[in-house]
C-alpha cells in the first residue's frame with residue numbers, strides 16, 4: 368500500500384482561480400519525490416492541500432490508509448511535517464531549543480524525552496551550537512536548518528518541503544541535499560532546483576497550470592525536451 372494517495376485533487380482559490388486540476392499520484396514509504404513546475408504552476412498549493420491547510424473542492428488525500436477529513440485532520444497532521452518556504456513562518460519561540468521542543472511538548476512527552484529528542488535532532492543537523500540562540504539572530508541557512516529540525520524531531524512519516532534550497536549558498540545546498548538523501552521518511556520536495564531533484568529524488572512530478580504533466584524518474588523527465596518545453600522550463 369502506498370503511504371500517500373492523492374486522487375483527483377482539484378482546488379480553486381476564492382477568486383475562482385483553479386490552482387489544481389484533477390491531480391492524482393501516490394508516494395511510497397521510502398520515496399523522495401521532486402515537485403517541479405514554473406512559478407504559479409500550483410506546487411505550494413498542492414503541498415498546502417496535502418497537509419490539510421487548504422481544503423480541495425474535489426478529490427481525496429489518504430495517508431497510511433486514513434483519509435484526510437476535518438475529523439482526521441489532527442491525526443494526519445501528526446504524521447506529516449511541512450517545511451515552509453520561509454523559515455520565519457516556522458520559528459517563533461525565544462530560542463531554537465524552544466522551537467524544536469514546542470511540538471514535542473504539545474505531544475505530551477516527558478521533559479527527559481523532549482531534551483533527548485531535541486539534542487539528537489540538533490546534532491543530526493549539525494546545529495547544536497544554535498540551541499540557545501534566538502531565531503531572529505540567525506542567518507538564512509541556519510534558520511532553514513532550524514526549521515527542518517522542528518519538523519524532523521516529530522518523526523513524521525512524510526515531509527513536505529517548499530523550495531528548501533532557495534537562498535542557500537552552494538555549501539549549504541550540498542549539505543541539504545546530503546541530508547535529504549539520508550532521511551528515512553518519505554519526502555516531497557517542491558523546487559526549481561533541477562540538480563537537487565537529479566541528485567536526491569527517485570521520482571519527479573511535473574505541474575503546469577495546476578495539471579500534472581508527468582510522474583516519472585528524473586532521468587526520463589530531464590531528457591524529455593518536449594515535456595520540459597511544455598512545462599515552461
Ligand SMILES: Nc1ncnc2c1ncn2[C@@H]1O[C@H](COP(=O)(O)OP(=O)(O)OP(=O)(O)O)[C@@H](O)[C@H]1O
Pocket residue numbers: 380381382384386404405406407408409410411412413
Ligand atoms: N492566496 C491566493 N489567492 C489567489 N490565488 C492564489 C493564491 N495563492 C496562489 N494563487 C495562485 O494560484 C496559482 C498557483 O500558485 P502556487 O503558489 O501554488 O504556485 P507555485 O507553483 O508554488 O509557484 P512558485 O514557484 O512561484 O512558488 C498561481 O496562479 C497563483 O497566482
Ligand SMILES: [Mg+2]
Pocket residue numbers: 410411412529
Ligand atoms: Mg510556491
